[in-house]
Amino acid sequence: MxxxxxxxxxxxxxxxxxxxxxxxxxxxxxxxxxxxxxxxxxxxxxxxxxxxxxxxxxxxxxxxxxxxxxxxxxxxxxxxxxxxxxxxxxxxxxxxxxxxxxxxxxxxxxxxRHNFDLIKGYEKERELGRAISIYDYQTYPNLKNIIENSKLQDIIFTYPKGVVKCPGVTFKILFLWKEKSNSLFHFFTGRQSIFPIPYYANLIKKQLFTENINSKFNNELISLQDSNATFGLFDIDQLVDKVIVDYDFIHVTPSVSxxxxxxxxxxxxxxxxxxxxxxxxxxxxxxxxxxxxxxxxxxxxxxxxxxxxxxxxxxxxxxxxxxxxxxxxxxxxGFSLCPLILQSGKALMAQFNYDEFPIKKLPFIQPRAESRLNWLFIKYVYPRLYWRLGVKGRMPF
Ligand SMILES: Cc1cc2nc3c(=O)[nH]c(=O)nc-3n(C[C@H](O)[C@H](O)[C@H](O)COP(=O)(O)OP(=O)(O)OC[C@H]3O[C@@H](n4cnc5c(N)ncnc54)[C@H](O)[C@@H]3O)c2cc1C
CATH class of the missing domain: 3.50.50.60 (FAD/NAD(P)-binding domain)
Known part of the structure; x- marks a missing residue:
């Protein structure tokens, strides 16, 4: 230089x-x-x-x-x-x-950028070991330890109203963690709908129900303090009510901008x-x-x-x-591909664009159903594709 x-x-x-x-x-x-x-x-x-x-x-x-x-x-x-x-x-x-x-x-x-600053008290709760996020690159490595060793009673997963990075990530962690744990899981989202494409939203909703995960919609996380999460209930953009829920541990998905x-x-x-x-x-x-x-x-x-x-x-x-x-x-x-995992051993490769679903831009990937093949694809093929084709600008679109 x-x-x-x-x-x-x-x-x-x-x-x-x-x-x-x-x-x-x-x-x-x-x-x-x-x-x-x-x-x-x-x-x-x-x-x-x-x-x-x-x-x-x-x-x-x-x-x-x-x-x-x-x-x-x-x-x-x-x-x-x-x-x-x-x-x-x-x-x-x-x-x-x-x-x-x-x-x-x-x-x-x-x-x-991840807007953690919109959630008052997140940093303090994180320092006290009660809050974490896979989107928080400082602390996410602790998550593995917590998933494997913790004996927590109530775990809350949150999902914001605003735009998120790779919208399937939160659900993947929630469902795979639930499989390994006896904790009670709760899911709070600021949105009315769970995923931009109704077909995939229904599959996720069904899995939340099957797994007995207490789910609340139109509940936007506003702040965290002393193991209490405050959620705002909105009428369009107008805050109409607040609910306080206590937790042992909380996984936060921030909005991005x-x-x-x-x-x-x-x-x-x-x-x-x-x-x-x-x-x-x-x-x-x-x-x-x-x-x-x-x-x-x-x-x-x-x-x-x-x-x-x-x-x-x-x-x-x-x-x-x-x-x-x-x-x-x-x-x-508007094409995007978003891997979804509802249970271990299978994966769903959500593929869609601005107007259509399903889209098969990558012809070897089935976009409608969960499959073992998709799971093996994620496990063995995706990392190689990322490095050899993705960042090299050689993806076969
Ligand atoms: C936990 C997690 C899991 C995900 N899983 C998937 C998945 O399974 N599949 C999938 O397709 N996507 C996934 N995503 C989403 C994916 O990582 C992002 O969509 C993708 O990285 C976006 O690429 P980008 O080039 O826009 O930004 P980034 O990859 O974030 O790159 C931005 C770059 O800009 C640089 N930069 C920023 N500001 C400046 C500046 N002022 N000057 C110079 N450089 C700067 C940064 O250092 C960075 O290197 C996931 C994301 C997360 C967080």
Whole structure:
């Protein structure tokens, strides 16, 4: 970085996560003459989906993280810094060492932040060992220990009204933990419905009933204190009542939104929560040389790594069209794949897009029924696909 001379690139990608890496690799393969720069301050990329599988020993492959240097060709210029400001008016970004980098086209792939700060008292309860979240990368390793050794009486799982990352994760932990435990499990959600697609929502609901899990809808977690959880009952956005429930242990699923880098910028959408992109082209409507990929985007798909991998295909094709002065030709249909586990030994690969269900974008995966084959796929094939095809931008969509 000290010898860094070039100030301007054809394409700058902010974020070396699932979507950013896949986009960088796709673009490089499509046109090796392009000057591509990836800005990512972390040295390692983590395969987040494997966090869950490690908890229940559903994966044999323990490779959670790999150096980013091994995941992109050396011709892609990697700046190991964080971006502190995006100035789309000047087509430039500012790094945390105050260096300015200019771009012809920008891909924003900074993911989403977990809004734990919206749950008052979470941190304190976490420190006291009574609250945890798989979405909390500081403490999730303790979860394995708790699942295996604890003799807790009442365990609450919460699920927010707002957008979550990979909506199946909470249910996977809930159902597999329940199988191993004699505790009483309770499920509280701020939503009316459990999953965006009614077909899958019904299957999850049925399993909650079968497993005798006390479930409450329209109950949004507001705060935690001294083993008491306060839930808000809402009429649309109006708080109409509160309920206090005590627990021995609570697993919290936070809502997510774009990081402040985006919400404090002119790239934010009208809700103030997301990077504003067209739902199909993934292009920012105001700044035509800015595109988005992955969890950060305002698109209404469910936020998964598979969606980010698929979006990287649409986004990279459209960025190239933009740079060549052509009209954008690639359209995102909202595709996402979300693995669901209702019982150990079987898995369901929920696949859908903005308008349709079921979708079979990956032809070898059955989207309607739970199966042993899907379980084996998750256990043995998924980690390899993630590293060899996903982040390499080679998924066979
Ligand atoms: C517990 C858990 C389980 C999951 N399971 C699954 C699953 O089974 N299947 C599935 O498909 N998906 C799953 N997901 C969802 C999946 O991990 C995300 O949807 C995916 O990682 C999104 O990719 P992304 O590129 O948008 O963001 P990320 O992968 O989060 O990457 C964002 C990157 O941007 C970098 N960054 C952020 N800000 C800056 C900045 N200012 N400057 C430079 N770099 C920056 C970050 O360091 C990070 O590397 C799961 C998620 C969680 C939390």
């Amino acid at each position: 000290d010898n860094f001379k070039i100030q301007e690139f054809d394409i700058v990608i902010i974020g070396g996560g699932a979507g950013g890496l896949a986009s960088a690799n796709r673009l490089f393969r499509k046109n090796k003459k392009l000057k591509i720069c990836l800005i990512e301050n972390e040295i390692f990329h983590k395969c987040i989906p494997q966090l869950f599988y490690s908890l229940f020993g559903t994966t044999k492959n323990n490779k959670f993280s790999m150096p980013i240097s091994k995941l992109i060709p050396k011709e892609i210029f990697w700046i190991k810094k964080a971006v502190t400001k995006i100035s789309p008016e000047n087509s430039s970004v500012l790094l945390d060492n105050l260096q300015e980098i200019k771009y012809k086209a920008l891909i924003v792939a900074v993911g989403a 774009a990081p402040s880098l985006i919400t404090n910028s002119t790239l934010v959408d009208s809700t103030g929560n997301w990077l504003d992109v067209d739902a199909k082209t993934l292009q920012n409507p105001r700044f035509k040389n800015v595109f988005g990929v992955g969890d950060v985007c305002s698109t209404l798909n469910t936020k998964t790594a598979t969606a980010a991998f698929y979006q990287s295909k649409i986004c990279s094709e459209n960025v190239l069209c933009f740079l060549e002065g052509k009209s954008l030709s690639s359209m995102y249909d």
